[in-house]
Amino acid sequence: MAYKYCVAECWGKGFITHGDSSKFQVSGFPGNVWQIPANSQDANLWVNKVAGSWKTKAEAQAIVDVEVTAAQAAWDALPDEQKQQPFNRQRPTAIVLE
């Protein structure tokens, strides 16, 4: 499936409705990046509703990479004993947008 991307800040209730989700899948990524199906009028209307800023796939990937790289750098800087703690067991994993 082909996708399009936007950046929008989730304000909470109403940002994605059940009606939206019944028509298309919205998938969120670090950096407030949202992935929607390409060629979906409903999804385009949703981006307008949330005042999303359209991004190319490369632009969206770059935003996600900045967030993940920062999280990885923070994890790398932890002392070894802290890397054993429950919330630090896993180094943040790179995310590749489809």
Added chain:
Amino acid sequence: MTTYKGINGFAVQSVASDPSPLNEGQVWYNNATYAFKLAAVTTSGTWAAGGNLNTARAGSGGSKAGTQTAVIVYGGTLGPSYSSATESYNGSSWTTQPGSLNTSRASLSGFGTQTAALAFGGLNPVNAIQSATESYNGTSWTTVNSLNTGRYDISSSGFGIQTAGILAGGNLPGVSAATESWNGTSWTSVNSLNTSRFQNASAGIQTAGITFGGQTPSVSSAIESWDGTSWTTSPATLPTAVGYQGSFGTQTAAVTAGGLTTVAVGTTYLWNGTSISTNPNSLATARYNLPGAGTQTDGLIIGGTNGASNLANTEEWTGPGVPQTKTITTS
């Protein structure tokens, strides 16, 4: 000729806002948005954005027997620090409550309702394993009798109400199968899980529960059912092994969503008591290490982490078969 009025006893009504609750087949005209609308029953569940937490957090406890419009979340990690804060949800927004846990902690578990909840286990801010149990009366937390075995990695492992619940599995450290039963006053060790695991996702009541997946420490697809006395391994398994999920519902109608495979996922599974199915709509934000609350009809998952950062956003679940508003169009 059959008419809408003939079936319902009244004509299509013109209203300024959509009616609530909805009745299947109901049609109305919304004169504020100039749209004809219909209450249609869905064949699959959907997620919608809920109110944002005041503080992004993962590994929190939650009042699992709460509802989509009345639930609390407590504790959890805020990043480098662990929280004692309690936040309460009214169906649209979260409010930080004056009553905080007596012990800041994360990776704890909980159950109960918005005004009668229990918190137990976890790690304190110096990562000491907790057996302490605290009880919430809607206003404040009181320390009560401790778990027999302190443990952590149990965010969604407990289920029940403030006076009757179960905790199964956890990390001691070392993967545990230990199960304890809470009677409103104290914990009693009871029969263990067949598969030791932590960060398993559970649902149900003290006498009828279910647990899904978790870490053994490798990720598990096993499902076990609790009958009030012992655990039985189900022949059904999760389609994909997963741990750290959120969950809610009952032994025969549960939802488990999100989790960690090797990455955060948003996959949502529906359990009907004998088999599990994948819901077409996934969480909008893939996430893990989070509590959930509610039923297979109306539920909620709260915060968690996407692997890069803790999340403040929550997602509300409406299950299959629930009337939802659809706009009637000509295309």
